[in-house]
Amino acid sequence: MIRLLLLPLLALGIAIGVLVFAPLSTVLDISGLRRSGLDWTSASGTVFDGRLEGIAVNGTQYGDASARLLPENLLTGAMKFAVDWTGPSGRGTGQMTFQSPKNIGLYDYDLDLDLMEIEHAAKWIQQSGGRITMQGETIRFKDGVCHTASGTARSDVLERNRAILGDGWSEMQGELRCEDGDLVIPLESANATGTKFGAFLRLRPGVPGRFEARVSGLVTRELDYVLPMAGFRREGKEYIYSYSAAAGRNPI
8 A cells, every 4th residue: 555655656756856857948848938939049957957048039139047946836737947037138036937828927026127228218218228126926927817916116217317307206116916917017106296207018928018108297398398309299188108019119
């Protein structure tokens, strides 16, 4: 009886051992990850401790990443990796699960993105630069839609645009959320005169990113002059800047 109980455990242990030391390139090819739009020029090491170089998403280059398998999660049916990423547009660390191109999770993440390095950045970002940082517990997509999102996004864009928007703005930040199937990354701020600035990035696997920025409330004469020069258009009492990556532009 004991032998019958031990045999399945032994088989499971052998299977886990084979998986842990399998070449990273082989496992990634089997996973079908490239169907999600993610590609790479080289994969080295094993699943337990590997590295991807020349990472690209839908043709846009994002640098390199190391990936280390967390074997304690194998019994849950999902492969979970500790990931450390660096690239021309920023850096990031966290834990990632991947079950299919439409079922992806990011946990205990810390991201720092340099907006100046993103191609086709908005005019007002090109002029001043800026960064977005995101820290949180969970971003999870299930069946291609946003299932869970918790975390905080912050940016110094307004601080860098004092010459255009003036002084006295609160910190630009927001809490990540799921809305209509999208991951929404909101960044909002206001100043003492009642002017409000909001920027909202919407993402989901396989769908072009969408971005919108709004200036509302008290719009001064100075803003009436400089916002159109920065690419904003007037709609009623608000100024709006929006576009989609579907038009061949990145969503920032």
